[in-house]
Amino acid sequence: MEYITIDTKRVPIEGEKNILSLIRKAGIDLPTFCYHSELSIYGACRMCVVEDDRGRIFASCSEQPRDGMVIHTNSKKIQSYRRLIIELLLSSHCRDCTTCQKNGSCSLQDLAYRVGVHAVRFLNNKKQIPLDMSSPSIVRDPNKCILCGDCVRTCDEIQGIGAIDFAFRGSETQVMPAFNRDLADTDCVGCGQCAVVCPTAAITVRTNVTEIWDAIGNPNIRVVVQVAPAVRVAVGDSFNIPKGENSFGKLVTALRIMGFDEVYDTSFGADLTVMEESKELAQRLEKNEKLPLFTSCCPGWVKYCENRYPDLTDNISTCRSPQGMLSPLIKDYFKDKDEAENKKTIVVSIMPCTAKKGEILRPDNFTDGMQDTDYVITTQEVIRMIKQVGIQFESLEAEAADMPFAVASGGGTIFGTTGGVTEAVLRRLAKDKSYQNLSNISYVGVRGEDSVKEASVMLGDREVKIAVVHGLADAGRLLDKVKAGEVEYDFVEVMACRRGCIMGGGQPPFAGARTKKKRMEGLYKADTMSNIRYPDENPVLLQMYETTIKGKEHKLFHRHMVEK
Amino acid sequence: MLEQSYYSKADEIISQHGRTQKALIPIIQDIQSCYRYLPAELLSYVAKQLGINEAKAYSVATFYENFSFEAKGKYVIRVCDGTACHVRKSTLILDKLYKELNLSKEKHTTEDMLFTLETVSCLGACGLAPVLTVNDEVHAAMTPEKVSALIAKLKEEEQ
Numbered sequence: 001m002e003y004i005t006i007d008t009k010r011v012p013i014e015g016e017k018n019i020l021s022l023i024r025k026a027g028i029d030l031p032t033f034c035y036h037s038e039l040s041i042y043g044a045c046r047m048c049v050v051e052d053d054r055g056r057i058f059a060s061c062s063e064q065p066r067d068g069m070v071i072h073t074n075s076k077k078i079q080s081y082r083r084l085i086i087e088l089l090l091s092s093h094c095r096d097c098t099t100c101q102k103n104g105s106c107s108l109q110d111l112a113y114r115v116g117v118h119a120v121r122f123l124n125n126k127k128q129i130p131l132d133m134s135s136p137s138i139v140r141d142p143n144k145c146i147l148c149g150d151c152v153r154t155c156d157e158i159q160g161i162g163a164i165d166f167a168f169r170g171s172e173t174q175v176m177p178a179f180n181r182d183l184a185d186t187d188c189v190g191c192g193q194c195a196v197v198c199p200t201a202a203i204t205v206r207t208n209v210t211e212i213w214d215a216i217g218n219p220n221i222r223v224v225v226q227v228a229p230a231v232r233v234a235v236g237d238s239f240n241i242p243k244g245e246n247s248f249g250k251l252v253t254a255l256r257i258m259g260f261d262e263v264y265d266t267s268f269g270a271d272l273t274v275m276e277e278s279k280e281l282a283q284r285l286e287k288n289e290k291l292p293l294f295t296s297c298c299p300g301w302v303k304y305c306e307n308r309y310p311d312l313t314d315n316i317s318t319c320r321s322p323q324g325m326l327s328p329l330i331k332d333y334f335k336d337k338d339e340a341e342n343k344k345t346i347v348v349s350i351m352p353c354t355a356k357k358g359e360i361l362r363p364d365n366f367t368d369g370m371q372d373t374d375y376v377i378t379t380q381e382v383i384r385m386i387k388q389v390g391i392q393f394e395s396l397e398a399e400a401a402d403m404p405f406a407v408a409s410g411g412g413t414i415f416g417t418t419g420g421v422t423e424a425v426l427r428r429l430a431k432d433k434s435y436q437n438l439s440n441i442s443y444v445g446v447r448g449e450d451s452v453k454e455a456s457v458m459l460g461d462r463e464v465k466i467a468v469v470h471g472l473a474d475a476g477r478l479l480d481k482v483k484a485g486e487v488e489y490d491f492v493e494v495m496a497c498r499r500g501c502i503m504g505g506g507q508p509p510f511a512g513a514r515t516k517k518k519r520m521e522g523l524y525k526a527d528t529m530s531n532i533r534y535p536d537e538n539p540v541l542l543q544m545y546e547t548t549i550k551g552k553e554h555k556l557f558h559r560h561m562v563e564k
Numbered sequence: 565m566l567e568q569s570y571y572s573k574a575d576e577i578i579s580q581h582g583r584t585q586k587a588l589i590p591i592i593q594d595i596q597s598c599y600r601y602l603p604a605e606l607l608s609y610v611a612k613q614l615g616i617n618e619a620k621a622y623s624v625a626t627f628y629e630n631f632s633f634e635a636k637g638k639y640v641i642r643v644c645d646g647t648a649c650h651v652r653k654s655t656l657i658l659d660k661l662y663k664e665l666n667l668s669k670e671k672h673t674t675e676d677m678l679f680t681l682e683t684v685s686c687l688g689a690c691g692l693a694p695v696l697t698v699n700d701e702v703h704a705a706m707t708p709e710k711v712s713a714l715i716a717k718l719k720e721e722e723q
Contacts, residue, residue: 162617178618
């Protein structure tokens with residue numbers, strides 16, 4: 001067995017590609033800014049420098065391990081190198097930590113403390129650069145950028161978009177869109193994955209917390225909130241709740257304490273989506289037109305398709321997303337009551353997603369020319385609100401959501417992870433609603449973390465070919481194959497973010513492999529524990545289809561500009 | 565939007581180098597030598613043709629000092645301000661040129677689009693310091709007097 005020695009400890013080399021992985025295996029959390037296991041190795045931040053037995057100093061992320069190497073991770077020389085690197089980074093960095101969005105979760109702040117930088121000897125003479133506030137989802141503050149390039153590589157390698165890149169060079173280097181355009185004028189889809197990897201507040205999620213407190217404080221406004229599936233398995237992250245545990249009940253309690261008037265479950269909207277989307281799939285299969293049918297619940301994906309594959313936009317389902325279906329239904333539900341009480345209802349949705357902030361502004365998602373969802377806040381923003389109030393989240397008693405939009409099937413809940421939409425649609429289309437068939441459907445191959453999953457199921461006497469893809473770069477490669485006629489599908493589920501909404505741009509950051517897995521398991525567990533597994537067995541929904549919704553399906557649940 | 569002829573010219577240059585990503589730099593170099601600058605619209609166009617992100621192409625074009633998105637004059641004067649030239653008083657040469665051409669640190673090109681004045685960090689001809697180039701022609705051991713004579717000569721050629 002080949003091995004290397006890390007600070008006197010023998011560590012076997014088991015296929016690790018770089019020394020950094022071995023150091024972390026040895027139980028030492030070497031600091032890094034620019035190293036992410038899912039991205040290419042860039043070696044820019046130099047925080048992972050180590051020294052070998054010959055006194056040579058190099059970055060451990062970009063060095064291959066060789067048998068017999070002796071590595072020191074914490075020599076005197078290394079310590080002073082790291083301190084100087086941080087000091088230099090801070091020398092041109094905005095230092096208003098106390099008022100920064102990222103205060104408390106900033107890697108630069110954390111590492112400055114860890115390596116022991118308590119004063120910066122250098123004057124900051126960098127010119128102040130204006131913020132880019134053009135996007136409804138993302139805020140860019142170049143003054144806080146440390147040029148690690150994580151956002152650039154995520155946008156390009158994982159999402160295949162490349163909206164931003166480095167420009168100029170040396171001390172003038174900045175990360176920006178081409179020609180320093182506003183982010184809103186680029187191909188950016190607002191997925192927020194750049195904000196997830198950004199170690200500082202150079203890229204942050206645009207926040208709407210103030211507007212929501214204003215609404216809650218106004219007695220003439222009924223503030224209704226809906227909570228997306230993926231939020232419940234991540235919100236506990238910040239309150240010492242085990243990773244991936246379903247905290248929906250606690251969140252409902254917290255939202256009531258905060259002053260929201262009604263709390264609903266977006267999974268109900270997901271059930272609606274399943275009903276509408278399966279109807280659409282069945283119709284298209286029958287007519288054999290506009291296939292494959294692409295899912296439409298992910299706004300990042302919809303925008304990506306419009307930008308890059310405009311000729312395929314007709315294939316996108318005309319269904320709105322679960323949020324987009326539930327909000328107009330809520331407003332419709334309160335219409336008479338609002339008039340009687342002389343109140344105004346506004347809908348807030350808590351989403352794992354930053355692109356949803358853009359989705360609600362799209363006119364094709366409006367009903368009667370009015371915006372349905374008034375504000376979207378992310379999981380991270382609701383965590384901040386909970387902390388603002390001082391709610392002891394972990395010790396809250398769980399409560400149930402409000403009727404009627406509280407009853408949802410397990411099929412609606414698993415929307416939050418890749419493959420979930422497909423599985424729910426298959427459950428809807430299945431004739432056999434037995435328990436046995438549920439597990440058959442879960443094994444067709446739509447679950448799991450593989451970037452592209454293929455499955456084939458029989459619906460009646462027709463074989464339906466399915467693909468499930470997550471991460472836009474992989475989606476783009478799949479679409480190229482579809483266009484070239486190399487592959488043929490009837491139904492394609494796309495989620496812009498890898499692993500689906502559980503890893504959306506609005507979720508709590510620093511989720512490692514274990515957390516990602518736990519979040520996924522958390523949603524499947526919520527499904528298994530659900531009394532209703534098949535979306536079309538949701539009694540509330542079925543009753544509504546017979547009464548309040550009847551005849552309004554198209555108006556409330558479909559995008560309108562698409563239907564010409 | 566540029567005139568159609570610009571795009572046809574870009575197509576021609578692209579076909580000479582091949583539609584590959586690694587051809588980006590030679591292609592934009594040729595475009596620049598054709599128009600004496602790199603029109604921003606053409607950079608975007610070339611990026612699209614080669615399948616490169618626009619932001620990446622912009623990254624490349626801004627990394628190299630040589631590429632310019634602004635139209636340059638007929639004569640591009642590059643004054644070397646590397647160490648050797650600097651100690652041999654290249655600053656005086658530069659000041660003289662600013663004065664003669666009525667240019668400044670912010671204004672690089674004359675109104676009549678005849679002259680563009682730039683500084684470079686080293687031309688690699690330290691033995692000839694202080695040195696400057698006019699387009700591809702090297703002028704060695706410059707003095708403020710020689711600069712005046714040079715500009716007068718170039719202006720005369722134009723008339």
